[in-house]
Amino acid sequence: MKSETYLFAGVAVFFLLTDVAYIWFAREPAGIAALTVSCFMASVIAFFCLVNHRRKGERPEDRPTGEIHERSGRVDFFPPHSGHPVITAAAVTICALGIIYGFWLFMIGIGVLAVGLIGMVLAYVGRQDG
Incomplete structure (x- = not known):
């Protein structure tokens, strides 16, 4: 989850910088609100990934030497047909x-x-x- 944390933190920083530039040049409320909300949403996802990484530890996908068989086993319950x-x-x-x-x-x-x-x-x- 560490790489996902970095990815979404980068997206949040991008939206923050874009928002600052938009506030400086455009001063249009709808665009400012949209960029601010986008920054907050990316920050929430980055925070979620960071908390999961700290709580669950490293996954095999996070290590360069991770093997496929380390993630084997039952994934979850997937329900059959439902109306x-x-x-x-x-x-x-x-x-x-x-x-x-x-x-x-x-x-x-x-x-x-x-x-x-x-x-x-x-x-x-x-x-x-x-």
Whole structure:
């Protein structure tokens, strides 16, 4: 994670320098806000990578002598087919249409969205790892 930390810290510094130059030459609020937010987002990612590197230590990918077999084993649980993402996408579409056509349609979309999100969150609550 050390190389990722350096990468995103460099991106944050780039956006910071660009933001300073933009403030100096353009003085346009929308661009200043966009560059400032971009700098903060890159800083957050760099901070996350730094904390993970300090907490978990070096990965085999970080060492020049790292071997492939050092990262072998179970990666994670990947769920099989599920209809909940489709329900959630349809609900977001209904909510977007509700913004255009009326509050009643937006509220229907919120109800469908709740069903989709609760289904995704609670789909594997009772699952046992092992």
